[in-house]
Structure formats: structure tokens, C-alpha cells
Amino acid sequence: MSCLAWNCCGLGNLRTGKELVEIVRAKDPAVVFLVETRTDDARLEFVQSSIGFDHRWVVPRVGRNGGLVHYWRASVNLKVEGSDRYYIDAVIKNSENEWRLTGFFGEPDTARRHEARSKLRNLNSHPEKPWLCFGDFNEIIRQDEKLGSARRPHYQMQQFREVIDECGFMDLGFEGSKFTWSKHFENGSSIWERLDRCLVTNSWFMKFAGSRVFHLTCTSSDHVPILISLLGLSPPVRKKIFHFEQMWLSDSSCEEVVYSVWGSGSGLGDGGNILRKVERCGKELGHWEKNVFGNVRMELNRLKKVLANEERAAMISGNNFQVRQIKKDIEVLQDREATMWAQCSRVLWANQGDKNSKYFHCCATKRFWKNAMEGIRDEEGVWRTTQEEVGEIMVNYYKTLFSSTEGSVLGSMLECVPTVIDEEMNAALCKEFEACEVISALQQ
Structure with missing residues (x-):
């Protein structure tokens, strides 16, 4: 419409x-x-x-x-x-x-x-x-x-x-x-x-x-x-990218998952080992969120339905213990949801304030729509919309951008450049780094 x-x-x-x-x-x-x-x-x-x-x-x-x-x-x-x-x-x-x-x-x-x-x-x-x-x-x-x-x-x-x-x-x-x-x-x-x-x-x-x-x-x-x-927000179908959610920190078992991943293996290891641990940590946290932490919105809706049933039961039995406990659980989930929306909205100055307001929802939703990419034109000016085509165009663009090409420098041009580095200095600069040099640089 x-x-x-x-x-x-x-x-x-x-x-x-x-x-x-x-x-x-x-x-x-x-x-x-x-x-x-x-x-x-x-x-x-x-x-x-x-x-x-x-x-x-x-x-x-x-x-x-x-x-x-x-x-x-x-x-x-x-x-x-x-x-x-x-x-x-x-x-x-x-x-x-x-x-x-x-x-x-x-x-x-x-x-x-x-x-x-x-x-x-x-x-x-x-x-x-x-x-x-x-x-x-x-x-x-x-x-x-x-x-x-x-x-x-x-x-x-x-x-x-x-x-x-x-x-x-x-x-x-x-x-x-x-x-x-x-x-x-x-x-x-x-x-x-x-x-x-x-x-x-x-x-x-x-x-x-x-x-x-x-x-x-x-x-x-x-x-x-x-x-x-007039359109509802219809996000493109795409693979979910891992993001660490700040609300996970409210659950102590999140820290245990991280420690278990980073504590495995031998020390810090080389750069490849660190990247593998980062990737594994993301997978483990995703599995933990799905099976332990749970989907906040779905759990909130479920608890609200349970609360309505328990309130009717409390009217008959006169015992409101379950009602009070469920309300506490709902408050915890609402705090988690507020943290999630605050993180999505990137309103960093509102630290633990304005819990779960419409302002946060609007900021996050507007940012998502602004960042959404419907398509891209290729080198020939043809409009491409599928995820595979867009990805291929962007990869090829940056490959071309950062690829080196053979250039020709005239000898007469080099003669005009004064020589500052002699052969001895050049040999010192080109030699392999030693372990003591790396340690010295890291400790500065």
C-alpha cells in the first residue's frame, strides 16, 4: 500500500x-x-x-x-x-x-x-x-x-x-x-x-x-x-553472523563456556591457534545460547502465558508463591532484553537506563534498515541482487584493488633520487627478526 x-x-x-x-x-x-x-x-x-x-x-x-x-x-x-x-x-x-x-x-x-x-x-x-x-x-x-x-x-x-x-x-x-x-x-x-x-x-x-x-x-x-x-521490515534471508551479546554476562555459565574453550590446548599458541579458538568460542557460545540461555523473547512470551494461568490458580488456592517467582523470572528476562536492545541501538551513553524503551527499538530498527543492502551494480552496470552475486562482486573488487601490478620505473628517474641507505644498513634491515628483538618491542 x-x-x-x-x-x-x-x-x-x-x-x-x-x-x-x-x-x-x-x-x-x-x-x-x-x-x-x-x-x-x-x-x-x-x-x-x-x-x-x-x-x-x-x-x-x-x-x-x-x-x-x-x-x-x-x-x-x-x-x-x-x-x-x-x-x-x-x-x-x-x-x-x-x-x-x-x-x-x-x-x-x-x-x-x-x-x-x-x-x-x-x-x-x-x-x-x-x-x-x-x-x-x-x-x-x-x-x-x-x-x-x-x-x-x-x-x-x-x-x-x-x-x-x-x-x-x-x-x-x-x-x-x-x-x-x-x-x-x-x-x-x-x-x-x-x-x-x-x-x-x-x-x-x-x-x-x-x-x-x-x-x-x-x-x-x-x-x-x-x-x-508502507512496508513492514522484511530483512533479507542470510546466514546469521555471530555477535557476542552483552546480556549473556548476566548468566555465570557464559564465563565457564569461554574459560573452557580458551583453557584447552597449549598456552596462547601461534596466531592460527588463536583464530581457531575464537571461532570455536563463537560456536560454543552459540550452542550454549540455544540450549542453555534460551531465546529471550520466546521465553518472555511463554512466561507471561504461564503467569496468567498461575494467577488464576492463585485466586483459587490462595498461594501466590509461583506467581511471585514467575514475576521475578520475567524481570530478569526483561533486563536481558533491555540490554540486548541497548546494544543493538548502539546508544552507548544510555548506560543501564531507559530500560527496553521504544526509543531503543526504533534506533535498532532504523539502523538495520539503513544498513540493509538490496543489491549492487557490477562492472558492466548490471544490477545484481542475490547474495552470491553481491558477494562475488565485492570480493573481486577488493582483489583487484589490492592486487599488485608490474610497473616500469625509468633508470633516469631513479638517478634523481638520492641514496640514503647503504648496503650495510640495507642488509641489517632485511635480516630475519630475532626472538630477543620481538620481546624487547613487546615490553616497550
């Missing part, structure tokens, strides 16, 4: 309507939110028929300006909860999820922009529902979101940032052009700004962690359309 938002700057323009049809055919969104339609209901109905959508919700224009419209297909279970000149707020339901979709339009007039911000604050009334809010907010967050003309006053950006924080939003980012609005003047100067964006709450991001925002292109409006592709 995908959603499209666009400040079309007037649907009365036939060229704009035609471009909208082309965008919808190419991207096939299930929901379309249009800002500044500047037209009447008859024209909006004609546009609905042109793009082949089944339903619409209209906020009429005021005079010759403004106007919002939501189009959606019959396959989407969408119910509009409320609307205003600044927004259309809806709820989307399916068999697995229920979440809010709000199309928003920020006030163009700087003096009245606080009115739109107040409306956005008022919409933050159901924090328990995952929430996506997208559209033209008519404001930037940082100075680097604007290019050209005067700098944006700090207080304006700060007020917008405060609203985002109050609503618990995070910016989904984007792919494509950095700016979504532009204005070009006859003297050759231009202004570019990122006014259109997609904001989501943590709970929404956890449900659709693989979602992406694309800045599209257009010619009939000074705003570009933004397309939000």
Missing part, C-alpha cells in the same frame, strides 16, 4: 489534472491527499473519475484559495474522523492494524501560522493509535532545508519543532531531491525549501519499519508530490 500527498496549486489547471493522472497510473497509490485544490466540487468529482478512485472527502476552498481533498480506493477501509481547512483526519483499519492517517496543510501566512500549529496540537488526542501525518506543512525544521534568499527566523523553526516533539513525531526522511518546493525569479535567482514531509509516531514506525518516502517530480506545480510506501 502507498499514499500520495501533493500541493497541486490548483486542480483547475488542465495540465495539473493530466499530470496527476500520470502520477497515479505510474505509482498506483491507494490514498491520495491533495492540498490547495482551488476548485469546486464538480471539478473534484471529475478528477476522481479520471484517476479511478471510489471515495473522496472534500474540504471546500475559501474564496479562490485553499481546499483539501482525500481520495481513496474501495480496497482501503478508511473512515474520516474530522476535517478542517488545515487537515483531513482519518482512521484506516484492516484485520491486523488500525492507525491514523492525517493529511495536513500548514498556514501559508506567517502571521497566522500559529493557528495551524494549534490544530495539529489538538489532533494529538489519541496517542495510543499509530499515527502518520503528511502533507505541506509550510515550514522547515533546519536552515539546511532552505537554499537561497534570506535565512528563516529561528523562532519560526523552533515553534514547528516544539509541535513535532509534543506530538511524538519522527521524520521518515526521503529519497530523491532534497527540496519539495521551489520558486524561480526572472533575475536568475531561485529559492528551494523542504516544506512537504511525512511525520510518524514511534508506534506507527514499529508497525511499518520498512516504509520509505519518495520525492517525485512534476512540472505543473511548484511543490513536488511525496509518495509514502
Whole structure:
């Protein structure tokens, strides 16, 4: 499923309507939110028929300006909860999820922009529902979101940032052009700004962690359309790489496994022996995790079910010993899970704090998606996606990069280089290292 938002700057323009049809055919969104339609209901109905959508919700224009419209297909279970000149707020339901979709339009007039911000604050009334809010907010967050003309006053950006924080939003980012609005003047100067964006709450991001925002292109409006592709996080199938988990240290038997591996064999041994012990230690710890330590999440879910049964039994028997013991076990596992997510998120400054928060989950999930590699182009520019092909391309690249090639050095060039190392010094430098020299170097 995908959603499209666009400040079309007037649907009365036939060229704009035609471009909208082309965008919808190419991207096939299930929901379309249009800002500044500047037209009447008859024209909006004609546009609905042109793009082949089944339903619409209209906020009429005021005079010759403004106007919002939501189009959606019959396959989407969408119910509009409320609307205003600044927004259309809806709820989307399916068999697995229920979440809010709000199309928003920020006030163009700087003096009245606080009115739109107040409306956005008022919409933050159901924090328990995952929430996506997208559209033209008519404001930037940082100075680097604007290019050209005067700098944006700090207080304006700060007020917008405060609203985002109050609503618990995070910016989904984007792919494509950095700016979504532009204005070009006859003297050759231009202004570019990122006014259109997609904001989501943590709970929404956890449900659709693989979602992406694309800045599209257009010619009939000074705003570009933004397309939000809703996807769950579907990691590529690959062999699990061994990672030492900090939470293992909470179990004393982990130390015993490490000691047993490193205590076997003869001393430190040579470099090859050390590498073999590292590899064996990883295998033994993996076996220990599977058979002794256990899967933390699965064990937590199992204990929570057992706890519910034991609580019902305690109500009848009057003995809560098992209930208290299971709760202690759950607390231990929750601490382990919190340590695991903190390690995955790499938020090193949060040392043993903010246990198992959504912040850690979002950091870890966003980092995974950012680091995921879908494919790579080979030397001929062909896109390769399978794990074997990607691996082969990367290995060949570094083999070529670090391979030596025979070069030719002209004798006349060497004659220009002064001789500093004589034969005696060169012989001393090229001779084999002695044991006493290695010991001396290590003790420095």
C-alpha cells in the first residue's frame, strides 16, 4: 500500500489534472491527499473519475484559495474522523492494524501560522493509535532545508519543532531531491525549501519499519508530490553472523563456556591457534545460547502465558508463591532484553537506563534498515541482487584493488633520487627478526 500527498496549486489547471493522472497510473497509490485544490466540487468529482478512485472527502476552498481533498480506493477501509481547512483526519483499519492517517496543510501566512500549529496540537488526542501525518506543512525544521534568499527566523523553526516533539513525531526522511518546493525569479535567482514531509509516531514506525518516502517530480506545480510506501521490515534471508551479546554476562555459565574453550590446548599458541579458538568460542557460545540461555523473547512470551494461568490458580488456592517467582523470572528476562536492545541501538551513553524503551527499538530498527543492502551494480552496470552475486562482486573488487601490478620505473628517474641507505644498513634491515628483538618491542 502507498499514499500520495501533493500541493497541486490548483486542480483547475488542465495540465495539473493530466499530470496527476500520470502520477497515479505510474505509482498506483491507494490514498491520495491533495492540498490547495482551488476548485469546486464538480471539478473534484471529475478528477476522481479520471484517476479511478471510489471515495473522496472534500474540504471546500475559501474564496479562490485553499481546499483539501482525500481520495481513496474501495480496497482501503478508511473512515474520516474530522476535517478542517488545515487537515483531513482519518482512521484506516484492516484485520491486523488500525492507525491514523492525517493529511495536513500548514498556514501559508506567517502571521497566522500559529493557528495551524494549534490544530495539529489538538489532533494529538489519541496517542495510543499509530499515527502518520503528511502533507505541506509550510515550514522547515533546519536552515539546511532552505537554499537561497534570506535565512528563516529561528523562532519560526523552533515553534514547528516544539509541535513535532509534543506530538511524538519522527521524520521518515526521503529519497530523491532534497527540496519539495521551489520558486524561480526572472533575475536568475531561485529559492528551494523542504516544506512537504511525512511525520510518524514511534508506534506507527514499529508497525511499518520498512516504509520509505519518495520525492517525485512534476512540472505543473511548484511543490513536488511525496509518495509514502508502507512496508513492514522484511530483512533479507542470510546466514546469521555471530555477535557476542552483552546480556549473556548476566548468566555465570557464559564465563565457564569461554574459560573452557580458551583453557584447552597449549598456552596462547601461534596466531592460527588463536583464530581457531575464537571461532570455536563463537560456536560454543552459540550452542550454549540455544540450549542453555534460551531465546529471550520466546521465553518472555511463554512466561507471561504461564503467569496468567498461575494467577488464576492463585485466586483459587490462595498461594501466590509461583506467581511471585514467575514475576521475578520475567524481570530478569526483561533486563536481558533491555540490554540486548541497548546494544543493538548502539546508544552507548544510555548506560543501564531507559530500560527496553521504544526509543531503543526504533534506533535498532532504523539502523538495520539503513544498513540493509538490496543489491549492487557490477562492472558492466548490471544490477545484481542475490547474495552470491553481491558477494562475488565485492570480493573481486577488493582483489583487484589490492592486487599488485608490474610497473616500469625509468633508470633516469631513479638517478634523481638520492641514496640514503647503504648496503650495510640495507642488509641489517632485511635480516630475519630475532626472538630477543620481538620481546624487547613487546615490553616497550
